[in-house]
Amino acid sequence: MYLTRYRWIFVISALLIFMIVALVQIHYQRKMEQYQLRVFQTIVQRSVDLVSSGYFQWTELKEAIERNDEEFMEEAFEEIRGLDPYIKEIKILNVPPDFKEEYYRIESDGERLWALFKIYDSMGEELIPDKTAYVEWDVNGILDTIGASVMFQKGGKKTFWNLEYKSKARGSWFSISFWSSLGGLFLIVVLHSIFVRSILRTHYETEGLERLVSIVGKKDHYTAEHSRNVAKIACLIGEKMNLKRKELKILEIAGHLHDIGKIAVPEHILNKPGKLSDEEFEIIKKHPVVGADILREYPELSFTVPVVLYHHERMDGSGYPLGLKDKEIPILARILAVADVFDALTSDRPYRKAMKPEDALSLMKKMPLDQKMVSILEKHLSEFINLKLQK
Ligand SMILES: [Fe+2]
Structure with a gap:
């Protein structure tokens, strides 16, 4: 009688422990994920603001772009990369027809993250109408640095800032169940x-x-x-x-x-x-x-x-x-x-x-x-x- 009674208590306790450990893990996993994504967003947003106001509202750079002065442009882009090591690529493109934002637009194709900047003079009044600056960030590099447990890639089930992402192996449902x-x-x-x-x-x-x-x-x-x-x-x-x-x-x-x-x-x-x-x-x-x-x-x-x-x-x-x-x-x-x-x-x-x-x-x-x-x-x-x- 005792054995039977205790066996059930034992099995129920074990199941409860499973559930509690899993729920606690999932809860903290999600909290951590949200926190990491907020940190990620802050880093990118600060970088975008800095690049927009510091470089693409700058008469000298605007004029260099207009006259296609590659040497000046490259020097300026080098300076930008020095400012933010997570910037992978900077180039000048033709402005897309639907670019209605005043200063910049952050875009993603589900995997990469970039921003298109309008190019103004230092007063923010005169604009190059047909050119835009393309700046791309190394998103997984930022995540690695902040120790984030998510990664951006196409086919991820969740989205953040138009990026598709999924939890790394450690945070997956499989690993949560496993641990x-x-x-x-x-x-x-x-x-x-x-x-x-x-x-x-x-x-x-x-x-x-x-x-x-x-x-x-x-x-x-x-x-x-x-x-x-x-x-x-x-x-x-x-x-x-x-x-x-x-x-x-x-x-x-x-x-x-x-x-x-x-x-x-x-x-x-x-x-x-x-x-x-x-x-x-x-x-x-x-x-x-x-x-x-x-x-x-x-x-x-x-x-x-x-x-x-x-x-x-x-x-x-x-x-x-x-x-x-x-x-x-x-x-x-x-x-x-x-x-x-x-x-x-x-x-x-x-x-x-x-x-x-x-x-x-x-x-x-x-x-x-x-x-x-x-x-x-x-x-x-x-x-x-x-x-x-x-x-
Ligand atoms: Fe006795």
């Missing part, structure tokens, strides 16, 4: 090692062991319900003592499994209505050791071993299997002992009826249990009674 999947896979491996090797495995093994407990339950119906109650009561005592979550988890698992060693106790002894003989009691007394031996086989549950092994130890050393005293008994085992006795006394047994919680508590106050935990039971008795009533 998201790789990121997701990496996270899955990490999650797998964390969940499967610890939590999932613990639950899997707990589930396997719970089946064993249910086998004990078939021999002894009391044990299965008792184990659930002990787990709940022990956890509530632990909560009242402000134990850490990890310790509460140990209490819960150990509570469920504390009597697993009863699998080795014959059915007729477990369900005997009368008093047990000394020999029979000796057999019963083996169950903490048998239980601890079973749990040692499951490395992920090794933390429950001392709790199960010592849950019948008593504060005055009268318990079994080792006769430990006071603080020699681990705190979680002392909590489990109190939960175990409380549930046993307040449940019907083959040889006696259930005691009232208040009577059980009075009896427990005289028993060699850790009285700190008994007083917690007393202080919150109604909560513990309700807990037992919950199925």
Whole structure:
């Protein structure tokens, strides 16, 4: 049950991680692209303004063009190229008939980007009517310099400033999916090692062991319900003592499994209505050791071993299997002992009826249990009674 439930949580988390990584990547990719294109546009626009006002509104250059003074023109064009290294080509062409703009027009054929400039004198009044200056920029050179993740080329699906562009390989849908999947896979491996090797495995093994407990339950119906109650009561005592979550988890698992060693106790002894003989009691007394031996086989549950092994130890050393005293008994085992006795006394047994919680508590106050935990039971008795009533 645990495994199935966690498997789904695991798969859904992995899918969510895929989606989140992909969406975050796409979001930032787009933002970055927009930002890069704005930078690109600013660079080109500044260059166009500079060339227009600085060179193609300049009487001397206008006159040089009119008289076809190639030497002067070449010198001026060289100066322009020095101003902006991304300018690839400058030439003088015949003006196209549809050139209605006042100073310049930026054009593109989907791949190249250029501007046509009208050629004025320095006052911006006199114009060469039939000539225009053609200036082309190295667009991908600019993009490379600003580290842009797009490239302009014909056949690109997106357009910017009449240029067709597409994202470079790193930013394509394929690579986004690829990197998201790789990121997701990496996270899955990490999650797998964390969940499967610890939590999932613990639950899997707990589930396997719970089946064993249910086998004990078939021999002894009391044990299965008792184990659930002990787990709940022990956890509530632990909560009242402000134990850490990890310790509460140990209490819960150990509570469920504390009597697993009863699998080795014959059915007729477990369900005997009368008093047990000394020999029979000796057999019963083996169950903490048998239980601890079973749990040692499951490395992920090794933390429950001392709790199960010592849950019948008593504060005055009268318990079994080792006769430990006071603080020699681990705190979680002392909590489990109190939960175990409380549930046993307040449940019907083959040889006696259930005691009232208040009577059980009075009896427990005289028993060699850790009285700190008994007083917690007393202080919150109604909560513990309700807990037992919950199925
Ligand atoms: Fe027990």
